[in-house]
Amino acid sequence: xxxxxxxxxxxxxxxxxxxxxxxxxxxxxxxxxxxxxxxxxxxxxxxxxxxxxxxxxxxxxxxxxxxxxxxxxxxxxxxxxxxxxxxxxxxxxxxxxxxxxxxxxxxxxxxxxxxxxxxxxxxxxxxxxxxxxxxxxxxxxxxxxxxxxxxxxxxxxxxxxxxxxxxxxxxxxxxxxxxxxxxxxxxxxxxxxxxxxxxxxxxxxxxxxxxxxxxxxxxxxxxxxxxxxxxxxxxxxxxxxxxxxxxx
Numbered sequence: 001x002x003x004x005x006x007x008x009x010x011x012x013x014x015x016x017x018x019x020x021x022x023x024x025x026x027x028x029x030x031x032x033x034x035x036x037x038x039x040x041x042x043x044x045x046x047x048x049x050x051x052x053x054x055x056x057x058x059x060x061x062x063x064x065x066x067x068x069x070x071x072x073x074x075x076x077x078x079x080x081x082x083x084x085x086x087x088x089x090x091x092x093x094x095x096x097x098x099x100x101x102x103x104x105x106x107x108x109x110x111x112x113x114x115x116x117x118x119x120x121x122x123x124x125x126x127x128x129x130x131x132x133x134x135x136x137x138x139x140x141x142x143x144x145x146x147x148x149x150x151x152x153x154x155x156x157x158x159x160x161x162x163x164x165x166x167x168x169x170x171x172x173x174x175x176x177x178x179x180x181x182x183x184x185x186x187x188x189x190x191x192x193x194x195x196x197x198x199x200x201x202x203x204x205x206x207x208x209x210x211x212x213x214x215x216x217x218x219x220x221x222x223x224x225x226x227x228x229x230x231x232x233x234x235x236x237x238x239x240x241x242x243x244x245x246x247x248x
Contacts, residue, residue, distance in 0.1 A: 074236075077126055087192065091185045114200075129227065147211075154202070
């Protein structure tokens, strides 16, 4: 694990005077206080330098080429590894003392893990050059840092959005016939998942935008300027050795 500050568990105290909820809240009471935990997690950055420069050129990148139509950009390294969302929702349920065939369902806990698993890929030729290894590696580590910042930002937003959605709809559902309790829990689960997935989509769009902002012409030129002795040859790019010149 590395430097992502996890959010502390948010304990939601549901008070009768807080407003929101449904008529069922007045009949169905929660025996426990529901908790919403949105936790960003990051694995240690891994490195892959098993592929050649020519092999890296075969990857399709979503970066917009800062050199435009008249330049050629060589892929010397990249950061891979997406952001994964793992929501877990735990429910409690019970019957009403006076109506044993009626059930209430409530949220006990909502845990959402936002996971990062970054890998920095460097071409063999780049890794074997001490200067380029550092220069390109530093650039790719900036991409990892951006992901960490975005995930931290949206973990806070996501927690608030989930709370607001449930405060409006209610943290407890019912009463319903006992044989409909599972269907009610499924609907309550869907509400949380829809809120979380909506914020996740917004996070992903901002993540792509911020990553593209980093891959600008000034940044590329800065990386190249650090290692002027590194000679990027056609053979590196294509993996094909130039034919020897014929002599008469």
